[in-house]
Amino acid sequence: MSEVRTLVIDGKDVAATSDQTVLSAAEENGIHIPTLCHLEGLSDVGACRLCVVEVEGSPKLLAACATRVEEGMKVTTSSERLVAYRRNIVELFFVERNHICAVCVANNHCQLQDQARDLQLTHFELPPLHPELTVDATHERFVLDQNRCILCTRCVRVCDEIEGAHTWDIQGRGANARLVCDLGTPWGSSTTCTSCGKCVQVCPTGALFEKGRTVAEAKSRRPYLPYLVKAKRQGS
Amino acid sequence: MATSTFVGRSAPSDDKRWRQVDVRMRRLGYRPDGLIEVLHTTQEVFGYLDDDALSYVGESLGVPPSKVYGVATFYSHFTLKPQGLHTCVVCTGTACYINGASALLAAISKELGVQPGATTPDGRVSVLKARCLGACSMAPAVVIDGEVHGHAVPARLVDVLEKL
Amino acid sequence: MSTDGPDGSAPVRHGRQPEPLIPDGPARASANVCQAAGCLSMGSDQLFETLRAAVLARGLHDVAVRRVGCLGLCAAGPLVEVPEQGRLFERVHPGEPKRTEDLVSSLAGETVAGRSVAADPFFSHQVKVVLERCGTVDPERLEDYVATGGYEGLSKALTSMTPEEVIAEVVRSGLRGRGGAGYPTGLMWRTVAKAEAPEGKYVVCNADEGDPGAFMDRSVLESCPQQVLEGMAIAGYAVGAHRGYVYVRAEYPLAVKRLSSAIRQAERDGHLGPEIAGTRFNFQVEVRIGAGAFVCGEETALIASIQGGRGTPKPRPPYPASSGLWGCPTLINNVETFANIPSVISRGGDWLNTIGTERSKGTKVFALTGAVTNTGLIEVPMGLTLRQIVFEIGGGLAEGRKFKAVQTGGPSGGCIPESLLDMAVDYETLAAAGSIMGSGGMIVMDDRTCMVDVAKFFMDFCREESCGKCLPCRVGTEEMYRLLDRVTTGMATRSHLAQLEDLAAMVRATSLCGLGQGAPNPVFSTLRYFRGEYLAHIDDHVCQAGVCPVPAGPPAGATEAALAGTATVSSGGRP
Ligand SMILES: Cc1cc2nc3c(=O)[nH]c(=O)nc-3n(C[C@H](O)[C@H](O)[C@H](O)COP(=O)(O)O)c2cc1C
Ligand code: SF4
Ligand code: SF4
Ligand code: SF4
Ligand code: FES
Ligand code: FES
Numbered sequence: 001m002s003e004v005r006t007l008v009i010d011g012k013d014v015a016a017t018s019d020q021t022v023l024s025a026a027e028e029n030g031i032h033i034p035t036l037c038h039l040e041g042l043s044d045v046g047a048c049r050l051c052v053v054e055v056e057g058s059p060k061l062l063a064a065c066a067t068r069v070e071e072g073m074k075v076t077t078s079s080e081r082l083v084a085y086r087r088n089i090v091e092l093f094f095v096e097r098n099h100i101c102a103v104c105v106a107n108n109h110c111q112l113q114d115q116a117r118d119l120q121l122t123h124f125e126l127p128p129l130h131p132e133l134t135v136d137a138t139h140e141r142f143v144l145d146q147n148r149c150i151l152c153t154r155c156v157r158v159c160d161e162i163e164g165a166h167t168w169d170i171q172g173r174g175a176n177a178r179l180v181c182d183l184g185t186p187w188g189s190s191t192t193c194t195s196c197g198k199c200v201q202v203c204p205t206g207a208l209f210e211k212g213r214t215v216a217e218a219k220s221r222r223p224y225l226p227y228l229v230k231a232k233r234q235g236s
Numbered sequence: 237m238a239t240s241t242f243v244g245r246s247a248p249s250d251d252k253r254w255r256q257v258d259v260r261m262r263r264l265g266y267r268p269d270g271l272i273e274v275l276h277t278t279q280e281v282f283g284y285l286d287d288d289a290l291s292y293v294g295e296s297l298g299v300p301p302s303k304v305y306g307v308a309t310f311y312s313h314f315t316l317k318p319q320g321l322h323t324c325v326v327c328t329g330t331a332c333y334i335n336g337a338s339a340l341l342a343a344i345s346k347e348l349g350v351q352p353g354a355t356t357p358d359g360r361v362s363v364l365k366a367r368c369l370g371a372c373s374m375a376p377a378v379v380i381d382g383e384v385h386g387h388a389v390p391a392r393l394v395d396v397l398e399k400l
Numbered sequence: 401m402s403t404d405g406p407d408g409s410a411p412v413r414h415g416r417q418p419e420p421l422i423p424d425g426p427a428r429a430s431a432n433v434c435q436a437a438g439c440l441s442m443g444s445d446q447l448f449e450t451l452r453a454a455v456l457a458r459g460l461h462d463v464a465v466r467r468v469g470c471l472g473l474c475a476a477g478p479l480v481e482v483p484e485q486g487r488l489f490e491r492v493h494p495g496e497p498k499r500t501e502d503l504v505s506s507l508a509g510e511t512v513a514g515r516s517v518a519a520d521p522f523f524s525h526q527v528k529v530v531l532e533r534c535g536t537v538d539p540e541r542l543e544d545y546v547a548t549g550g551y552e553g554l555s556k557a558l559t560s561m562t563p564e565e566v567i568a569e570v571v572r573s574g575l576r577g578r579g580g581a582g583y584p585t586g587l588m589w590r591t592v593a594k595a596e597a598p599e600g601k602y603v604v605c606n607a608d609e610g611d612p613g614a615f616m617d618r619s620v621l622e623s624c625p626q627q628v629l630e631g632m633a634i635a636g637y638a639v640g641a642h643r644g645y646v647y648v649r650a651e652y653p654l655a656v657k658r659l660s661s662a663i664r665q666a667e668r669d670g671h672l673g674p675e676i677a678g679t680r681f682n683f684q685v686e687v688r689i690g691a692g693a694f695v696c697g698e699e700t701a702l703i704a705s706i707q708g709g710r711g712t713p714k715p716r717p718p719y720p721a722s723s724g725l726w727g728c729p730t731l732i733n734n735v736e737t738f739a740n741i742p743s744v745i746s747r748g749g750d751w752l753n754t755i756g757t758e759r760s761k762g763t764k765v766f767a768l769t770g771a772v773t774n775t776g777l778i779e780v781p782m783g784l785t786l787r788q789i790v791f792e793i794g795g796g797l798a799e800g801r802k803f804k805a806v807q808t809g810g811p812s813g814g815c816i817p818e819s820l821l822d823m824a825v826d827y828e829t830l831a832a833a834g835s836i837m838g839s840g841g842m843i844v845m846d847d848r849t850c851m852v853d854v855a856k857f858f859m860d861f862c863r864e865e866s867c868g869k870c871l872p873c874r875v876g877t878e879e880m881y882r883l884l885d886r887v888t889t890g891m892a893t894r895s896h897l898a899q900l901e902d903l904a905a906m907v908r909a910t911s912l913c914g915l916g917q918g919a920p921n922p923v924f925s926t927l928r929y930f931r932g933e934y935l936a937h938i939d940d941h942v943c944q945a946g947v948c949p950v951p952a953g954p955p956a957g958a959t960e961a962a963l964a965g966t967a968t969v970s971s972g973g974r975p
Contacts, residue, residue: 046715047870049910060917061909081909088906092875126879127900151764151868160300169302170710170868171309171511173693175878182301183287191328192300271708272691276650303709310710310867311691313650330613330807331769333857343520367694367861368612369651372769373438373474373776384441 016069023051024066026077029135033077034086034115036093037152038065039202042161048152050089050115053077061085087119091126096175098130098147099205106206112150136181137219138188141209142200148194149179149207155199167193248288253281257289259328261296271307271308275314284315295324320355320362322400325379326388329368332376340376342388348397361397417445420466420538421452427464429507431455432481432535436470436622437654438776439477443494450494454504462566463507469623470539471535473522474776481535482506484575487514513971521792522774527755529763530739531779534623539658542665545626553676553745554630557637561745567636570741572749574761579606579697579734580812580838582760588731589722592648593641595729601641602730603632604720605738606702607655610694611810612861615843616765617735619678619777621648621655624739625662626671629685631738631949633672634745636683639731644683647702648661649690659687694811698913699724699732701867712869713913734839736765744822756782764837768794770844771801782824787821801846805929809838811858811865812918812923815851834925836918850945852929852937855922856884862919873916876907880923887934890941890950897934901927 002017009026016025021044036048039069047067053064056074064077076082093099093112101107133146156168156179167190171180181187200208247254260277264270274297278289285308294304308314314373327346341352344363350356352365372379374386378393380400385393433439433448452465471479476490480503487506492499502513503653517523528534537544545551557566570588592601605628609617621628632644639659648656663685666672674682688706695701699720705711706725724730740762744752752762760782769775773795780789786806790796797803805815814835816823822830827837845854863877883900886892904920911917927934936942941950 045869046912049872049912052910063715063912067717085906085910088903089910090872092871092879093945095879096871096875126903127882129875129878150871151874166300167302169300169306171306173310173710173868174863174866174874175868177874180302180305183290183305192302267708269708270708271707273689273708276689276691288745299708306710307708311693313690313692328612330611330810330841330857331775332613334770334843334845366651367610367865368614370437370609370615371441372615372767373477373611375440375769375775386441388477 005069005071005073007069007071007075009075010077018069020069021065022053022067022069022073022075025069026064026075031077033064035065036111036115036117036150036156039131039154039158042154042157042202045157048089048150049085051083052082054079054082063067067071083119086115087121088106090115090119090121091124093125093150094121095126095128095130097133097149098128103130104148104206105209106148110206111204133178136187137211138186139190139193139195140188140211141195142187142197142208144179144181144187145207145209146178147207149204150205151177151179152204154202154204155179158198158202159193163194163196163198165192165194166194168199245292248292256281257293266297267298271297271299271304272311273351275304275308279314284318284396286316317355321322322361322381322397323364323379324361324381324397325364325366325369326352327367327369327371327375327377327379328365329372329375331368331372335375337376339390340378340388340393343394344397347394361400402575402712418452420464422453422464423462425462428462429482429483429484429509430464430466431503431507432468432483433470434469434471434477434479434481434535435467435539436474436534436619437652438474439479440654442477444478444492446494447480447492447500448502451480451504454500455507458504458508460508467538467540468536469534469539470531470619470777472526472531472776472778473774475774476776481517482514483536485512485514486517487512488517489514516530520779521841522776522795523713525784525788525793526779527763527781528779529743529752529755530620530736530765531564531623531777532743533627534619534777535570537624539623539625540661541919542626542662542669542671545624546669549746550626550742551630551671553742554637557745558677558681561639563593563640563902566634566745569749570638570744573744573752574749574756574759575737575740575744575752576738576760576827577734578740578764580809580836580837582837585733585737586719588670589635589638591719592641592729592731595722597640597729599726600643601639601728602638602725603639603641603644604702604706604725604730604732605632605644605646605735606697606699606732607646607652607735608690608694608697608702609649609652609735609839610865611839611841612694613769613807613843614767614810614839616767616777616840618652618655618764620735620739621652621659624658625655625684626744628667628735628738629662629672631733631741632685633676633683634741635731635733635738637681637727640685641731642682643723644685646685647687647688647690647696647706649696650692654717656687656689657910674736693867694861695867695913695915698915701913702732703730710867712867713915715912720807736840757824758825759828763882764825764840766840766842767840768844770807771797771846771849772844773798774802782826783824785822785824786816789825789842790821794844795843796844797906801848803844804847804849805845805851805854807835807845807854807922808841809836809921810841811861812836812921813838813841814921815845815929816856816925817929819929831973834921834928836921842860848945848947849924850888850947852884852887852943853945855926855948856881856888856955858922859884859919862915864916866919867913870912870916872907873911873913873919876903876911876916877919879903879908880920884923886947887937888943888950890937890948892938894938899939931942 002019036049044065046063051064052061053078136144160166350363355362378385378388415695480489505511506513575585576582693711696705701711702715720730765779857880866873908920
């Protein structure tokens with residue numbers, strides 16, 4: 001039961017339904033807001049903070065992906081300040097883990113790399129953290145390279161919400177947070193994974209990839225997620 | 237408040253202590269949202285949470301293993317490793333920090349050779365940190381085997397620990 | 401329930417304890433023995449038994465020996481108050497029989513000893529609303545609470561007021577949340593009351609008390625748990641909820657024990673449970689124990705934790721008032737906020753409104769600690785000055801030490817310098833000074849404290865407690881910590897300082913929850929008032945307080961080449 005709302009995004013009058021997010025209202029009207037943790041068809045968590053926007057009357061920045069439209073809202077999606085923060089965010093992703101793109105399977109097919117390019121980020125000033133993390137290649141078809149993981153939890157959500165397996169979750173907290181399979185056990189010995197490959201499909205970086213394939217090949221099938229979601233909704 | 241269907245898995249071993257865990261789970265109606273409380277009980281009974289315990293609790297409550305693991309590693313109260321014979325908790329809250337908690341940790345690390353979070357190689361003492369024990373008026377505070385020692389002094393603390 | 405967890409929470413004794421001695425007629429003198437955590441850990445439970453035995457042995461039939469909650473002056477425990485004589489006995493250690501003997505002869509009326517309470521500024525500046533019964537009632541006896549007017553507010557609300565009238569009274573009182581943010585309590589209640597709730601509503605008491613260096617909520621729960629339960633039940637009636645949770649941190653086993661016992665007793669006597677005060681209103685309270693995560697004090701994380709999950713916050717809106725526990729409208733208030741409610745209802749909102757300042761009404765409980773003479777728990781009217789609190793109530797600093805700053809608001813708060821000591825303590829003034837009221841930790845620092853090290857200490861706390869969900873806080877706190885570490889070890893240049901300030905601004909603006917948004921605050925406030933100390937570390941390699949291991953001699957980073965590794969393109973850093 002959704003009602004119509006009117007709002008202003010970047011000076012443009014926009015109509016949306018009350019169940020829509022600021023992000024989706026913007027996209028529908030051709031206004032692009034950068035995102036990483038958001039993926040159409042999955043629940044939103046507001047974790048990467050790349051999509052933060054200014055909303056008149058709110059002292060805080062809000063994540064466009066996790067904020068519902070409201071009547072009379074005035075949204076700014078791109079100001080000098082916002083762009084500066086977004087560049088900072090992408091820089092922090094790069095200093096957090098070891099993303100040496102040149103030797104990554106996802107090179108040129110990575111959404112983090114895309115963001116850096118769009119924001120014209122050429123070098124980083126902050127000291128890198130780059131802990132040495134594990135690569136789990138025990139699954140017969142897939143690999144998890146923690147060093148490329150940005151903790152967006154898309155894989156966690158697709159595996160839980162769409163596949164219903166809930167193989168992935170996050171362990172630890174703060175800088176020690178890591179993607180984890182079952183009880184911290186190798187993916188290859190997972191008792192919950194159905195090997196459906198959805199997590200690999202949705203990973204924005206080269207953290208999850210298919211053995212013997214370039215990510216480019218695997219990722220070319222990405223649009224299938226919305227169909228799956230639709231099919232699932234109609235089925236239930 | 238979904239109630240999971242109880243899968244009826246039997247306890248990992250015939251250790252009598254599992255009964256306490258079972259009782260707790262039954263009282264909570266095997267609800268998945270009782271996970272933290274059941275983990276509390278399990279740790280109280282066994283001292284720590286091992287893989288058997290985590291998977292048994294998860295299966296009984298209908299919580300996926302990765303979620304159980306995620307919860308158990310999120311909270312600093314839960315430990316997945318057995319603890320030493322004795323525990324020494326050094327408060328590193330603000331009041332204790334102002335009054336010299338770092339000197340206590342430095343002394344422990346120098347004399348006993350353990351960092352917070354670790355146990356001495358002989359398994360005798362586990363050293364832990366806490367962020368405020370609510371004993372700020374006696375800062376710096378240390379808790380040794382459940383007993384609060386206020387106004388702790390490095391040399392004396394090391395002495396007490398070595399004589400445990 | 402266990403006696404102590406791996407976090408080293410203090411032990412809790414179970415089983416039957418000796419009954420208090422209460423004379424049949426009025427007591428000529430009473431020994432009120434503090435049984436809150438501070439004094440207990442110094443042996444006050446043993447002291448109680450010793451005193452009881454001594455009074456019995458001497459046949460003092462008109463002398464009472466009772467257990468009470470926190471007496472306030474925690475550092476001088478074990479404490480015993482003799483209210484009839486207006487005296488407080490300090491450091492009555494079981495190991496020092498002389499002090500116990502003095503106390504007993506005082507009780508017998510033979511001598512007059514102890515610290516006189518009436519003339520003592522530690523006590524005379526205080527106004528007790530929340531702590532009204534702390535130190536006078538037995539925390540484990542419902543009878544004591546009821547005998548001092550307890551549950552009158554609840555029955556008044558249930559029998560003579562509509563829910564909206566209750567809310568109006570809370571609005572009129574001007575009460576604001578005591579958990580940190582200071583949101584007007586009455587407005588919050590009204591929002592929850594109006595929310596549609598086909599599946600019910602909840603009331604949650606936030607007793608996570610994560611600020612390291614604060615123990616107000618602990619003392620209230622250990623000293624007078626019934627008052628908090630009464631406040632919750634009134635809230636339940638006002639907003640239309642029938643279930644409540646108290647979320648207590650795992651480090652407080654004694655609070656959990658007393659609270660659980662209080663719930664049982666209140667249910668037994670019909671103050672909680674079905675048909676309260678003969679009306680059709682029913683309200684049940686359950687205790688949930690945290691497991692060691694500061695972020696679980698944040699309301700959406702707290703909800704996730706009560707539901708058995710990882711305590712990671714969610715973007716707001718939606719606020720818990722519309723979608724909280726299991727998606728139902730949920731009222732979340734702090735322990736101290738709830739503890740104010742019974743008096744607001746029984747005495748009326750106007751009564752509380754007369755205490756305090758224009759926009760900050762009532763009192764605030766503080767845990768006064770650090771480099772101050774009288775450390776302990778105090779309750780003062782809003783608007784008292786910092787100077788009055790530190791130098792009159794707190795008795796100033798130890799001989800020969802020089803005041804440097806007061807820290808309020810914990811890891812999201814700030815440090816207030818000497819030049820601002822005359823400012824009033826209320827929500828607005830503290831915010832204007834770059835700190836926050838916070839939950840009530842107040843830590844006094846002297847000239848032996850390095851302010852850069854303080855900023856680093858809080859950043860260390862935040863990076864350890866960051867839930868890790870959102871990027872700015874997860875990585876930003878870690879990076880800020882490393883930059884601060886560079887300053888304290890003499891490895892920083894002014895460009896590192898600029899990086900620190902930029903990063904701090906970005907983390908504050910973009911983090912998901914209050915933990916990340918507040919984490920840069922200690923950096924900002926120390927830079928605002930103590931920038932000179934930062935520069936002394938950077939330019940001159942001097943730590944004025946003598947705390948930091950800055951190497952002597954010219955700064956190592958004097959040559960720009962030494963910085964090349966970090967300040968410019970990092971290896972592999974090119975996307
Ligand atoms: C990181 C973080 C920690 C918090 N910790 C606490 C806490 O320990 N106790 C508390 O009452 N409120 C805490 N709060 C504030 C709560 O989110 C919430 O505002 C408060 O419980 C509302 O109650 P009040 O209006 O009565 O203050 C915390 C907030 C944040 C962001
Ligand atoms: S392959 Fe499918 S089931 Fe296995 S982890 Fe990935 S999404 Fe989950
Ligand atoms: S593995 Fe990929 S999808 Fe999963 S959290 Fe990491 S970056 Fe995101
Ligand atoms: S700000 Fe910190 S604590 Fe809050 S959600 Fe982000 S990572 Fe978690
Ligand atoms: S896309 Fe909105 S926070 Fe990540
Ligand atoms: S800071 Fe150590 S007990 Fe509170």
